[in-house]
Amino acid sequence: MSVKPIKKSHKLDNVCYDIRGPVMQKANQMEAEGARIIKLNIGNLAAFNFTVPEEMEQDLAKNLPNAAGYTDSKGIFGARKAIMHYTQQKRIKGVTLDDIIIGNGVSELIGFAMHALLNVGDEVLIPMPDYPLWTAATTLAGGTPVHYLCDEDNEWNPSIEDIKSKITSNTKAIVVINPNNPTGALYSDEILQQIVDIAREHNLVVMADEIYDRVLYDGHSHTSVASLADDVFFVTMNGLSKNYRACGYRAGWMVLSGAKESASGYIEGLVMLASMRLCANAPGQHTIQTALGGYQSIDDLVAPTGRLARQRDLAYQLISEIPGVSCVKPKAAMYLFPRLDPKVYPIEDDQSFVLEFLEKEKVLVVQGTGFNWHAHDHLRFVFLPIEDELREAIGRFAKFLKDYRERAVV
Template sequence: MNLAKRVETLTPSSTLAITAKAKELKEQGHDVIGLGAGEPDFNTPEYILKAATEAMQNGMTKYTPSGGITNLKRAIANKLKKDNDLDYNLEEIIVTTGAKHALYTLFQVLLNDGDEVIVPAPFWVSYPEQIKLAGGVPVVVQSSEENDFKLTAQQLEEAITENTKAIIINSPSNPTGMMYAQEELEELGRVCLKHNVLIVSDEIYEKLIYTSDRHISIASISDELKEASIVINGVSKSHSMTGWRIGYAAGPKAIIKAMTNLASHSTSNPTSIAQYAALAAYNANDDAVNEMKKAFSERLDTIYTLMNEIPGIVCKKPKGAFYIFPNVAEAVKMNGFTNVDDWVKVILEEEKVALVPGSGFGFPDNVRLSYALQLDDLKEAAKRIKRFVINHQSK
């Protein structure tokens, strides 16, 4: 049987693939340290677990409105006002089965065949694939390490064509952990308004910032940019709720209505229990979030220092998320490999450390390391990588 053409060009998620391989080796009894997972290693806070239990006991186990329960949408609106100075009414918000599903649904209702979406590289691995599934064309624009992996307004201007429909901005970024300053967002925003380009602002890591820099939502800069933006977010990273699958989109009413209609014929609704758990998350203070952030900040300082001590590896210090994205091109060359992908495979085989090659993110000279694991494991992982690099130096 022939499969639909729309899936023939899909590339499997490199992050999920490396995580699966690491899990397989662990099950075989190997001492594997996985640095590929894109999720916090903390359990969901207790008050959220309690809220979910109470929801089940109170019979909140039925269908909900496709766009999410009213109380949760109201809590999201309050969060957007408090954290981002953004005013949205309930008709401008949809609750989705994770932020990934919000993006998928958005592209499905937004794109026609041949519509272009500008995707700054490095990018999260699912952006190009979701665009292609909707019939769109991902236009990848390479940023530079010198500019902290961020797209410039000039690059954006040069990439726009008559077919450009949207641009994705991810700040703080997966995989780099870098974030855009307000001035940079203003410059990008001016270009988008000039060319009538919709801004897809992925802000899923906004709560995980380790510097004095403040997260700025591009939609908050002006009324014009708010009307030209779709804000994507959720509880997965901020509240360690990756498995609960609750995200949201906020933006112009017509787009949100179309997304809601599509959801009614696909998922019906996000899981009812997970919605009540997310409601508890958004109605509480940020104490649990800040506790997790403190631990991540310490881990970042540790792994950043250790990785920069390894010959042939150069790493910029991220400002947010829980990844570092070092350039390993020189180490790969020193070790006699022709590309990062092969180098990563052998490190996993010999040292049992799972890294994600940068090729999946559009930057083949880099690797992504998640520091969402215990300090002892991070130190041991860096020790093993350093040992591999030193032992495999070409004679």
């Protein structure tokens, strides 16, 4: 008797996460066969010897004996209190303990945000390029992602005109990823205010992903979009993974602020989803208060002489020196999103392009379409490896592109 195949749900038909997609699977296979791969595909800081602050590790160990039971579904008191104080530093008004929900990383909370809000056919405005989990979560929740353009010629700031042109009667929310992944952009206050004005006019929820809000270079400062109004409803996401190099702690949070009265039904849905998963990872929660209140070692890393700043400068310089490659210098985060001039590099399929690069040069990057970019002319590079490894990886990229140019001419 033949066995009937078990297929995946149709809900996953248009869901993808190419950061850990087919090209990474090929890299894992190559590693299993003995190859050494330089991985520039994901912002996993621990893999590049960026360490968690020692005080956080000590508090994790100290509290571990008390972390076996379920916590409050919104999170432990001390952690939420510290997050509330942090919102005050960011000038977000009117946040109470009840307005904070701790999750297993921002990734879990993005799912909550979409499932609690969307009905089938509802639309969410998401930046292009995006962090692809936002698009995937919108689709999985039954909504329709609508991508608005971020303008490379304007330091990757969102195009306000494009946002306006894509609003319909079905639009329910707009996502703002600032600082931005994958471009490293830091949005201007003027642009943020215009987005708030649009949200007010069209009664949109503003979902702000601010996970990189301390990873800032060249003396730049970050404005939380939720600090710009109290008559628009904001859902602001943050966590420990990037600023505190604690990706595996799975400790993120969402903050609800602004026009909370008008969003009471939505908030009820968020609380319901938080209760259904019982609680977030308890050990990780016990490090939040220490992280937010302690010495901010990220400041040393992003200072002009700090490791992250030096590696950003080096990667940007080396990438920019390659013929036919241009890049907006990132003001924040830990990524470069360079453009390959289509006249020089006529790439028809950027996933095949990065796969060929991996196979020939043993360097793993992510194609621009993996971030829902509309053309096959961008790649994302992580600049977390030490400087010698960055030189090696980008040197291999330059060699690969030289060969590609020569083949393209022929």
